[in-house]
Each structure stands twice: as C-alpha cells, then as structure tokens.
Amino acid sequence: MNCETALLMLHAFVDGELSAPDRALVDQHLSECPSCHVQLAKIQELDGVLKRALHPPAREPAVERVLQSIHRISESIDPISPDHAPRRIDRDSRLLRGENDLTPRGSARKTTAGTMFVLAITLLIVFVVVVQMPKENPAVAEITMATGSIDVRRSDHARWTAVKGPSVVSLPANARIRTRVDSLCEIRTKSDAIVRLNHATELVVRRPEQIELVTGELWCRTPSTTAMEISSVKTSSRVGSEATFTCPTSSESQWQTTPSNPVSCVGVSSTPIEVAVKLSHENCTVSPGETVSFVAGTAPAKSGYSDRLVARAWQLPLLLLKNPRDPELRQRLTELLAAAGHSKMAYLYDEQIRQLGPPGTLPLIAFVRSSESREQPELRHNAMRIIADLAPRSAEADLKALSNDDDPSVKQFARVALKRLVPDWNDTPAARE
C-alpha cells in the first residue's frame, strides 16, 4: 500500500469503518511509514477535540417539549387547569389519615368505599369549579400557519402572549392577533374563510364571518356559503369614524389600512368582485389589479394598478409551508412560471430563448396555458414554435392539453411536438386526452 492510498483511508480507519482486511493493510503501512503515522496522530487528536466539543445535547427535554406541543394540537387547550384535576389517593395518604387496616379482605372493602367517597367529593368539587369558572368564548377561528412569532390577545382584558411555530391555536370571539415585522400568519374561521396577515398587521376576529382590521394588510378568501364582513375603526375624522365592507362569497380580496388612513381594497382576484359598502348602502366593483380607497362621505376612489402576482407575493413564505402538492401552491407557482414565460417572449430574442434548451420551454408552456396569454396571440404562436422544437418529454401532459386548444396554430404546434416526443402518438381525440 502506498502513502496516497493509506492517507485516503485514514479517516475511515480512525472511525472504525474499514473492513478487517483493509484495516490490516493500513496497520502494516502505518508501522512502516512515520509520515503517515504523524498524519494519523493529527486526525486522532482532532477527533478527540471534536468528540469533546460536539457531544450531543440532551435529547429527552426537547422530545418532551415536542410531545407537549403535539398533545395540545391533538386535544386543544383544556380550560381546566391541572390544579383542579382529580388527585389519586395513594397508600401513604391513607395511612396518614389513620386507615391502618391492611388485611387483604378488609383493605379491599375499605379501598372501594374510600375510593367511592373520594370520587364523589372530587366530582362535587369539579362541578362547583366548572360552574363558577368564567367560561371562555367558543372558538370562532384558529391560527393554522405562521412563519415566525405572532402575538395573540384572547380577550380585551387579557395580556398579549407570543405564539411561535406551526401549532394550531384556537381563537375565541373578539381575540386580537398581531404579526411582527418578520412574521406572517394564516387563520381559518369557523365559516371556512381564510385570512392571511402581512407583516406588522393587527386584526380582531369578532365572529366567524366578521373581522376588524386594525392596521396593516390582509388577504381574505371567502367560502361559497358565507360572505365576510371587514371593518376598520378610524382615529382620524378625515377618513370617517368607521368603515365596514362585505366581501361576497367565493371571492378573493386584499385590504390595507392604518388607524389614520382610509381603507383600501386591492383587486387580487382574476375577476371583478362587488364589495358592499355598509355606510353608503352601495356596491363598489373592484376590478383585477385595481386599488380602491374608501373615505366616508365620498365616492370610492380608484387609484393605481398593481400586478396581481406582485400584490400577493408577500404570501409566498406562507404558501411554501404547505405540502408541495397543495393546489393553491401549485397554482401560484404556475402563475409565476407563466409570468416568467411572458417576460421571456416579450424581451428576449428567439435565439436567446432557444439557447436555454428544453428546460427553458417550461415557463413558455405555462405562459401559453395561462388565460392572460390569450390576449396576445402572436406571443403565443412564437412561444409554440419554440415549444414544438424543444419541449421535453415531461411536458407531454401539457402538450396534450394544448393539442385541444381553441387556437388552430397552438393546436398544430402542440401536435408537432407530440409527434416528435412520442413516435407512435396518434392524432386522435382519445390520444389527446
């Protein structure tokens, strides 16, 4: 064995990872080579330092904390504190009370009677305590996700408490929730509405179908069965004392405000939504990308245009907490990919895009499949020319969908790509499924 081979095996030698024959070979070399022996000593010395410095931390306390957290997840917070839980009576306690008949038959009878007596007293205490204890309001929502520490105040008289991590936390009526400058969170109401809070946002959950935005920005998606009322109490008479809006069922909207500024609604849905303005008893249409500001006593002011993807981009860290197969996450990623494809087609030359090869066609495919691309048929056709030549086999499902497109050119290019990728592909309705 030469030194080069021995040196390669020294770490495995120190770690006991060599087979017996290899170990014997290294041993023999070390006995003959002072230089390699010095190297071995250095590795052993370092190994000792690392063993001392990197001794593993105790595992049980951490595991115990995990189990406590999952216990809370499994059973939700128990309103009865451990101090009120029934106590077991043990043998020593009975002896202290003078119950010293410990014959087997006698002790069994006394045990049964004593246990029944204690159980009756305990049930009475528990009943009295439960009746006397102030009942917490039932939960109207729960925190389902958070990207960092958030603060919760369960009632107007309670203190703010910090909640960290992915533990699901129930929220009673009138609970306040506040994100920090570096955290986001999502809550789901009992009416199945989903509300996401941006950084430095505070809101009050009044009822499952009513929330009050104190400050910051939130996104709301309402279910098909229940509308959502969003209100905001103002501190400046310039913007009116209170603003209340109703988001219709099956809608998506984004709201921003501070106590001294008007409430604004950003149209992040792909279709216009009708927002009911309570004070004026009128509806206001918020179109995709529009920002509408509401000031009491004046007509809603439409200002500016925001790209829907950009306006919702702050939610991405929350979406990335979801399962990779989550439909919303996949839809959002597809939208981002389509935006990238659109940019490529709009700003790059054909040759530049082709140089990216087959992987470069994936954003183009997403763009062509998006509803927004139908307003730009020429870009779609140019993209399809590149896709026809370069799309990879993994895009087969997308290409089959495009082979049924309304646009004849898109349809034709898709079929060219499919024939290239699947030699025995037949251009029949069944094959295009």
Added chain:
Amino acid sequence: MSDGELVRRVVAGDTAAYGTLARRWFYRILAFCQSRLVTHDIHAAEDLAQEVLIRGFSDLRTLVDPDHFGAWLRGVARHVCSDWGRRYVREPEQDESGTWSHESSTAIPVDIAAANDERRVVLEQLSTIPEELREVVLLHYYETLTYDEMARWLGVSRATVNERLAKARALLRVRLAMLRSNV
C-alpha cells in the same frame, strides 16, 4: 418497531408513538438544522429541530409512504429551515414587568469554562465551513452513525461521506491551528 408501523399508530391516534419517532430522528434533524444555520447557536438549532418534529406530526397524514418517514421528515426540515432563514437571532423574552430578562452572571468553575470555551471555538469554526461538510461532521459526532447510514440519510455514496468528513476535518484542523497560533 419500524418507522412505518409507528407512523400508522400515530395516524390511528397513538400520539405516544410519535415520541419514539421523535427520539429516533432527533439528532439527525438537529444536525440538519444546525448545519443550515450560519449562527453557531445550538439553542436556535434545537428550537428549529423541535419545530420540524412538531410540523412532522401536524402534516403526518400527507405522508404517502410511512416506511420512508425519515426522508420525508428531511423534506419537512428543509421547508422549516428555509422559513427561518439562514440568519436566526434568538429573541429575548420579556418578563411580566416588561423588562428584558438577562442570563445569570454567576461564576463557573475553570474547567467547565475551558470546556465551554473549546466548544464555542469549535462551533464557531464549524459555522465557517461549507454546509454539506458541516452536516456530515454533526451527524458523525451527534449520533455516531456509520458511513453507510449517513450515506442513506444524505442520499449520497459512502465514498462521498468519507470525502466530506475528511475535507471537513482538514479545514477544521487548519482553522483551529491558526487560532492557537494567534493566541
């Protein structure tokens, strides 16, 4: 009991079975999390590891193949770590009076201080080597896994594990030696 059997028990309602899973995978997840943090704060890494295990419990029903719990949990760890970012600062806690709490400043014995100092220095230097080398070192010393076990966990070959451990030790030896010569 295999991971698959334990996962099926947890899904059926036996949360205690998750404790067994958590103990089995804790050090590997800790090594993963600690290698992803730039800071050498072990407490931050422990917090992250706990978050991973809690998230693993919450998302357990999404696990398609219970027998591959370990690899799946590694994916969960990846998401958790990317959320917390590569620079995690431990937030000080406020006590009821609204003032920030401070750590005790009582003196500690010299030998414990020296050991803590060596640990601190090694952790500092460990945070300066590449992430994939860091993880192999932590795996090896936290859980004394064999090269084959580390290779399966990391999804690389045994030879790659050997190479990464050798490179990590070489880098650490040089950096620790430079520190000593500067003292």
